[in-house]
Amino acid sequence: MTRRLTGFQPTGHLHLGNLIGAMRPLVAAQDRPSIAMIADLHALTMEHDPQAVRANTLTVATVLLAAGVDPQRTPIIANSQVPEHTELHYLLECVTGYGEAARMIQFKEKSAAGGTVRLSLLTYPVLMAADILLHDIDEVPVGEDQSQHLELARTIATRFNARYGATFVVPEGIRPEAAARIMDLADPVRKMSKSAPSPAGRIGLLDPPETIRKVISRAVTDTAGVVRHDREGQPGVTNLLEILRACSGRDPGELTSYGALKREVTDAVEAVLAPIRARYAELLQDPSHVREVLARGKAFVRPRAAETVRRTRAAIGL
Numbered sequence: 001m002t003r004r005l006t007g008f009q010p011t012g013h014l015h016l017g018n019l020i021g022a023m024r025p026l027v028a029a030q031d032r033p034s035i036a037m038i039a040d041l042h043a044l045t046m047e048h049d050p051q052a053v054r055a056n057t058l059t060v061a062t063v064l065l066a067a068g069v070d071p072q073r074t075p076i077i078a079n080s081q082v083p084e085h086t087e088l089h090y091l092l093e094c095v096t097g098y099g100e101a102a103r104m105i106q107f108k109e110k111s112a113a114g115g116t117v118r119l120s121l122l123t124y125p126v127l128m129a130a131d132i133l134l135h136d137i138d139e140v141p142v143g144e145d146q147s148q149h150l151e152l153a154r155t156i157a158t159r160f161n162a163r164y165g166a167t168f169v170v171p172e173g174i175r176p177e178a179a180a181r182i183m184d185l186a187d188p189v190r191k192m193s194k195s196a197p198s199p200a201g202r203i204g205l206l207d208p209p210e211t212i213r214k215v216i217s218r219a220v221t222d223t224a225g226v227v228r229h230d231r232e233g234q235p236g237v238t239n240l241l242e243i244l245r246a247c248s249g250r251d252p253g254e255l256t257s258y259g260a261l262k263r264e265v266t267d268a269v270e271a272v273l274a275p276i277r278a279r280y281a282e283l284l285q286d287p288s289h290v291r292e293v294l295a296r297g298k299a300f301v302r303p304r305a306a307e308t309v310r311r312t313r314a315a316i317g318l
């Protein structure tokens with residue numbers, strides 16, 4: 001059966017897009033061998049707050065559990081806690097060109113933003129390749145922003161195999177379906193993202209109901225006054241319909257006003273998020289449980305990870 005890796009950045013601002021586009025598919029596919037990985041090493045590639053990284057790693061693990069990830073079937077790991085990630089990272093750097101890394105669009109964008117550019121920002125895509133190749137992953141769900149990095153991971157794996165002998169599974173990137181792409185409520189031509197400049201268009205998974213109601217009631221629509229699917233012409237209304245469908249499983253054929261649509265969306269979102277929020281609050285009572293989940297995830301993935309590193313070292317000449 002195909003093995004899948006789903007990655008999450010350690011951020012306290014997980015949103016409805018993350019739930020619908022990444023966490024739910026992960027939960028739905030728990031009969032297959034999947035790994036949920038929190039990329040806390042990645043959080044060190046830009047100016048960061050040590051306390052926040054530590055806290056957010058736990059927050060993401062807690063939200064994954066609250067959203068229904070069953071750690072018995074889907075190990076949850078932090079890549080910093082499995083040392084083979086960094087060891088493989090170095091070995092893969094030795095088959096990656098400086099030019100290849102420097103050409104990555106995300107590196108160019110982030111390094112152009114000013115301030116000190118950390119060397120780890122340049123080599124981050126190689127770390128991502130290690131994250132994937134370490135666990136013999138077949139499939140990685142990736143959004144557009146990560147597809148170039150996934151291509152690099154494939155290039156590195158293919159090159160290594162050709163040069164030093166069959167060592168890695170070459171992973172495929174899979175696209176979350178178009179319907180799973182949730183857009184920003186304040187700017188519905190952009191995807192909902194934790195890095196949006198303002199939270200005005202984001203539905204946070206842990207936001208209080210009052211905030212969510214406000215964000216939805218202020219969602220940008222249009223002046224057509226017709227509730228219908230039209231991604232091009234009515235991106236705001238279409239996004240609300242997509243959210244409604246994703247949260248309640250139905251289309252509101254009979255709705256005529258945007259106000260009524262927004263009330264339906266608010267109820268549907270609340271029905272999905274309330275139990276997650278409640279479960280999250282319960283889990284917060286016992287943070288040591290979440291730490292244990294990460295420790296068990298690490299113990300579960302380590303034998304295979306160690307075997308991959310052993311294979312890689314032997315092939316490359318160590």
Ligand code: ADP
Binds near residue numbers: 017
């Ligand atoms: P962000 O894009 O907010 O920075 P991440 O990069 O940490 O979030 O993405 C974590 C997962 O959530 C990925 O699998 C990504 O494809 C998915 N995801 C992120 N934003 C959305 C969205 N707006 N709609 C659907 N899925 C999303």
Ligand code: NA
Binds near residue numbers: 143145
């Ligand atoms: Na992203």
